[in-house]
Amino acid sequence: MKKIIKLEPLVAFILSITIFLILLWNNNIFGSGNYTILRGDLFSQYTAFIREFLDSFKGNNSFYYSFSNYFGSSNSLMFAYYAYNPFNFLYLIPGISLSFGTTIIICIKIGLSSACFTLFLQYIDKKRDVNNSLYIAIINLISSLCYSLSSFIVIFHYHIMWIDAFYMLPLICIFLHKFVYDNKKTGLIISYVYLFITNFYMGYIVGLFSALCFICLLVYKYGIKDYKQLLSKAISYAALVLLSVGSCMFLLLPAALQLINQTEEAHQSFLSLKANFLDIINSLFIGHLPTINNEVPFLYCGIITILLLPLFFFNRNIKRKDKVLAIVILMPLFLSMVIKPLYMLMHAFDKPNYYGFRFAFLAIFVMVIIGNITLKNIEGLKLWYFVPAPIFLISLYYFMIDDQKNRFSNIYFNDYSKFNINIVFIAVVSVLVCLLLKIKYKTVLACLILVSLLVELTINGNILFYQLGTSETEDKVNTYTTAIEEGLDQINNLECNYNQTVYGYDYYRIRIDNDINFNTAGQFGFNSLTSFSSSDAPKLRKLLKNLGIATGYHFMLEKGYTEVTEMLFAAKYRMVLDYDNGQLAEVGVNNIALPLAYMVDDNVYNYKSKGNPFDNQEYLIKCMTGKGYDVYIEADDEVHFSSRGISVNRKENKESLLSDSFSYNKISDIAFPAVFSKDDNYDGTSPLITFYVPYKKGYVSYGYAEVKDKEIIKGLPLFYGANQGKRNGNSVAYNDIVRGKNNGNAKNDIFNLSLNSKDSYDFKNIVFCYLDNEKIKEIYNDLIKNKVVINDFKTSDIKLKVNKTQNRSVVFTSIPYEKGWFGYVDGRKAEIKPCLEDTFISIDLSELDDGEHNIELRFVPPGIKSGMIISLISVVLTIFYLSNVLKRRKNKGLQDIYH
Secondary structure (H helix, E strand, C coil), rough: CCCHCCCCCHHHHHHHHHHHHHHHHHHHCCCCCCCCCCCHHHHHHHHHHHHHHHHCCCCCCCCEEEECCCEECCHHHHHHCCCCCCHHHHHCCCCCCCCHHHHHHHHHHHHHHHHHHHHHHHHHHCCCCCCCHHHHHHHHHHHHHHCCHHHHHHHHHHHCCCHHHHHHHHHHHHHHHHHHCCCCCCCHHHHHHHHHCCCCHHHHHHHHHHHHHHHHHHHHHHCCCHHHHHHHHHHHHHHHHHHHHHHHHHHHHHHHHHHHHHHCCCCCCCCCCCCHHHHHCCCCCCCECCCCCCCCCCCCHHHHHHHHHHHHHCCCCCCCHHHHHHHHHHHHHHHHCHHHHHHHHHCCCCCCCCCCCHHHHHHHHHHHHHHHHHHHHHCCHHHHHHHHHHHHHHHHHHHHHHHHHHHHCCCEECCCCHHHHHHHHHHHHHCCCCEHCCCCCHHHHHHHHHHHHHHHHHHHHHHHHHHHHHEEHHHHHHHHHHHHHHHHHHHCCCCCCCCCCCCCCCEEEEECCCCCCCCHHHHHCCCCCCCCCCCCHHHHHHHHHHCCCCCCCCCCHHHCCHHHHHHHCEEEEEECCCCCCCCCCEEECCEEEEEEEEEECCCHHHCCCCCHHHHHHHHHHHHHHHHCCCCCCCCHHCCCCEECCEEECCCCCCCCCCCCEEEEHHHHCCCCCCCEEEEECCCCCCCCEEEEECCCEEEEEEEEEEEEECCCCCCEEEEECCCCCCCCCCCCCCCCCEECECCCCCEEEEEEECCCCCCCCEEEEEEEEEEEHHHHHHHHHHCCCCCCEEEEECCCEEEEEECCCCCCEEEEEEEEEECCCCECCEEEEEECEEEECEEEEEEECCCCCEEEEEEEECCCCCCCCHHHHHHHHHHHHHHHHHHHHHHHHHHHHHHHHHH
């Protein structure tokens, strides 16, 4: 019997993994199914960053800097948030696929969440002198599965870097209890260090919660009058936390400094908290799947939990002191779900527009513990309690359906179709728990509750997976992988202007059209233009937006580029994927792409965005060359347009300006204040405004539309043109330049403006231009004469040879400016001077003699040296601190023996 009980964590580990694999199997993600676990951000971000980290670990790239992220970026923040996890090294196993490796890692972490929770319950049982029986072991197993297969973990399994917090939380609580009651510190320090290294964001959330638990345990043990003990323990705990955080500073300080330097308010306004306490209660039921934003948390953790939670406070066998402790710990978590300042505090004062209530697993942790204690003290409840409790739950559930239906338009609320499922399990669990009060065979009943729970968790998980929808297929991921590898091979074999490949010293970038992944460059290790992560650079994003290149809050896709921007930003190679089948369609070479660095006029420091993107691009060329090049010709006077399902009105008096077809110049004087909205007689067909720009041989037509004061994500119109970027068909999102679409010998290039919602749109700018191809070649020949030669290229150490002239005295690089870059000219330290609205690196040589000069650019992450020193000092102090503790404990033990 004792051996069986000792194996309880292992049984919890295996059972939780088994249920999760069943969920994957039922949803065709594991086994014979063709869907991959690489869902959403896990596919488009996390695995790419992890593979980039592993590539750096193998010595192929720098730990400090990467040219696979945007135009180039420090790795400090990205690796600290996504990559520093020991389980990631499983990807290095030869022959293991990305999907299978990810499945293994997620399953192990979910299994550990269950096993560690079991260890926590066993520890508490030992401290409370609970009988070590098979019945208690089964109850602990029930609670562990409620925790590890809660809706929060099942839904957020693909946030692979968060799951460490789920299994570390129970361990931290064990070590926290040992610290308060036994003055043992080693385990708590090590667990804090591990959690902050694996994911500092979740480390903050768990750390905040554990600090609350520490205060509660301290008062619980010593009361509020023993000031000396309270102060002594508080100081000791503060020192312990400081040593733990200090030991991680070699990673955390560079990441923090990069985060601070890149902090900027989101373009999209923070969504107000819509949840109330009724919604929170509703989210405890089976099948409740809120949207992934801020609306309602994920709190389901077993019907038995919601049934026993209120009964905990009516249980005669549970001390009043324990009930107060539960309220003090649980209430701040619930209040944080409905009070915005507390919500912000729990998210480290961030404003998550997606994946809201990231701290909800803390409430689940506490609720399951409460349910566990209640079940172990079931004799303290009266039988009649189990009559009103389930009736109240069912009634509450029923009456909340219409309320949520009316208030949450985009939510998968618990509707009537799931009502019967919840009634069945509420009834079954209520009966089984009631029988525990009357029947002696408690172990058998506990087994029946466990079986019921396993069925319940499987049903809930299947509902959640179904509502989430299918992920990418393995075939699509494999096809995409093959296509990218084929494209890179072709590019690597191409002979470019300087007899160097894309990986050679001349350094060029690759842009990909119709990519299904936001971070292909990081996944495959090549130089890119854009990517998608939480560690983006806001100044660069703003500059690109003003140049008509796709940007948004935390994402940039390779869309909106023109011949001008591709030339200036070293986009020499273009890989095009077939959107429908993901195969490689073509690989192209841009023969007018300028390299990583070239000499420009010192007027480059005068550049400021000042109008529409065409004006900005033209002004940028003039600043770089010091010459009055005219690149774009406005086409507005020749444009015609027609509408379908949309009316265009004057803003002032709503006078209709559009019926069938009008010349664009007829509303050009009021184009900016025009309001576009769906026609009252709209028949349901796709609402469009089609613009016709006359085709001109030797020119490329481009269009641009910008909405005034409109959120970037919600309800945007789409501007359609030629196939550019990822979106299905040929659409390009808001604020991007769109290339005109011309099918063969058509007389007009066509642009379609589609309104996606019932809102009105006040357009700030609608502009159409022709690009002069011959003029672009002339500008390229002008700038390439002052090309900078790259003598040696390492990711964070680049050596250049330049030829400074009177008219071209500035070394311009398309390397994004950030603190950490250092410049040297002819062996002497030189100032790195940001240009183009402080977004790119340059060095001003105007004070030096004309002729050749040697330039070196080095990157050292800000804070890396200080962080290493702090970590070293903290580790030494920690060892000294713990050794003294052990020495005192040993001496105390010897004194006890002597006496």
